[in-house]
Amino acid sequence: MLAAMPPSVPSPALPGHESARSRGDSCPGTLRLHRADDGALARVRVPGGLLGVGQADVLRDLAERLGDGELHLTSRGNVQLRGLRADRGSELAHLLGGSGLLPSERHERARNVVASPLSGLDGQGERDIRPWLSALDELLCTSDKAAALSGRFLFALDDGRGDVGALGGDVTLTARGDEGALLRIGPARDAVLIPAAPAPRAALIAAESFLEQAPDAGAWRVTDLPGGTGPLLDTVVRRLRQAGFSPTLATAPLPQGPGAPALGIVPGPRGKRDEHDRAALSLGLPLGRVSAPQWQTLTDTARHLGSGELRLTPWRGVVLPGVERREAARLLEDLRAAGLIVGSDSPWTGVGACIGRPGCAKSLDDVRAAATAALGPVGALPVYWSGCERRCGHPHGEWVDVVATPDGHEISRVHGAERGAAAAVPGSSGGLAAAVAAARG
Missing domain, CATH: 3.30.413 (Sulfite Reductase Hemoprotein; domain 1)
Structure with missing residues (x-):
């Protein structure tokens, strides 16, 4: 024992x-499929895990028509489609592009962004980081340099609660009050404090600075750089000052955050308790996979009874925002009957x-x-x-x-x-x- x-x-x-990479980055995407024993595999990047119901419908259709009929969630809140035929890549890319899931072919594997899944829902974070998410994704997709980021490089956007800030991001932004953000490079305690509004641009500057050092070091991630992340941080501070920022050096311990959102009903901000109050549902997927009918149940719940949005979490779960609080318990039971994890009492937790x-x-x-x-x-x-x-x-x-x-x-x-x-x-x-x-x- x-x-x-x-x-x-x-x-x-x-x-x-590994400390260095002597061969090319083989991380799969939607344009570069990975050959597995059960067929080709496509990894669809979903920055911050945010999906509209129309996009969710496209993913379900692709899984049913082209794949093994299941959707597989990753530890970065992305979606994998498995069992694909290798000759269906063009059709896959066309349908993903039409749904907005492939905004830039050059950057499709660089769009690795995790974000606090409950941000703006429960009043617990220090700011709603969804504006950061949309701004960073747009900046990434318009940066020629960012197209060279490996499929493993990770951005983390933490709303201050310390959840995704603990997931080993290469570049992490953490909210500090209404006006500030902490920019961290890798796992180092040393960081810089910057204004919150332009923080996504600072994150891109940090990633582009890494790319200048990466080729000589054979590095895919910041932890691959010889000598640690200190020299990179020095470069980032200098570049931020050149870009008009006034970064302040800070030392902060690595977050020991709460991890995955608690399963079940997520109440809205405190003080709103009338019968029309809105809540969110936090759900788990056994072993991170979900069948097409289960996915349809999730999507229908979001479309007809929620806000029309699904948030995939880096813990292979799903958050459905915007349900009526008075309906939340009933909806949980329906989702439990569909085979999803709705509470901490499940042995799958x-x-x-x-x-x-x-x-x-x-x-x-x-x-x-x-x-x-x-x-x-x-x-x-x-x-x-x-x-x-x-x-x-x-x-x-x-x-x-x-x-x-x-x-x-x-x-x-x-x-x-x-x-x-x-x-x-x-x-x-x-x-x-x-x-x-x-x-x-």
Whole structure:
């Protein structure tokens, strides 16, 4: 059992964090499909996770007609379509472009932006960052330099609550009151304070400054730069001053934010409690995948009973804003009946997995089936199942890491950059479920 693991030790680099890249960026998009064992894969970037219902309809139609009939959410709030025929790429791009999901072919893989999913809904953040989101996406799509960003480079827009600011962004903007924003480069404690209104332009300046150093370093992300992010921050400060900013150096600890939004009913801002008050619904998707009929239920709820918008979260969930509070409980039960996670009492809460077998040739196990078989009481820590040591799509923060091996599985606890000693669990007997439950606390 794992209840008495040895103290944590510095972890080897987590997947996706090699120090340098000697080959081209192979991150998939919608114009560059990835060949998987279950067919071609397309990754549709959805900046900030914001989808209109019309765009959601297009994604469902593509999944049904061209793919495996499911939509797969990623840890960046994007959507993957799997099981595609490789010769349907032109049709895919045409339909996505017509829906506004592909505003720039040159920048389609660079539009990696996560944003606080409850911003402007519950009154808890320091500002509504949706204007930042639309401004940054427009700036990215009109920047010739930004087209060179790798498909792994990540922008994070945090409304001050510390949720997406803890997700390892390369460039992070965090709201500081009504008039300020904190600009952070990678995981460093050193940052700069800038005015809030032009903050998206500052984020673009930071990304373009990184690109000037990236080729010589073979870097896809800021953590790949030799010597740390300090020299890049110095360059960014200088460029900001040249652009008319007056940045103030600041030191701030990395956020230890609340993580994923609580599942269930999200009340509106305090003080609004009449019968016409609006709320949001926060939902989870088992293992981050949703069937076309389930997606249709989500879209119909948003279209007819909500604000006409879906917000995909970096924790593979969905927020539906704008439902009437008096209808919220009933809607949750309808969505529960459709197979979605609507509360923390679900055994699926906090359980994630990569695609595993048979979709991935590198996977050593059907980890989704293993995760399903090992479901038990909700644990204190999330758990993520990986079919190999790459750990694609793994979470951030503190979590239980379950990795398939040739002889069974290895289980360890991860906390930030530290990993506890791994415990081997041979085979796939009932002992695996007990070991995972013990590790989750």
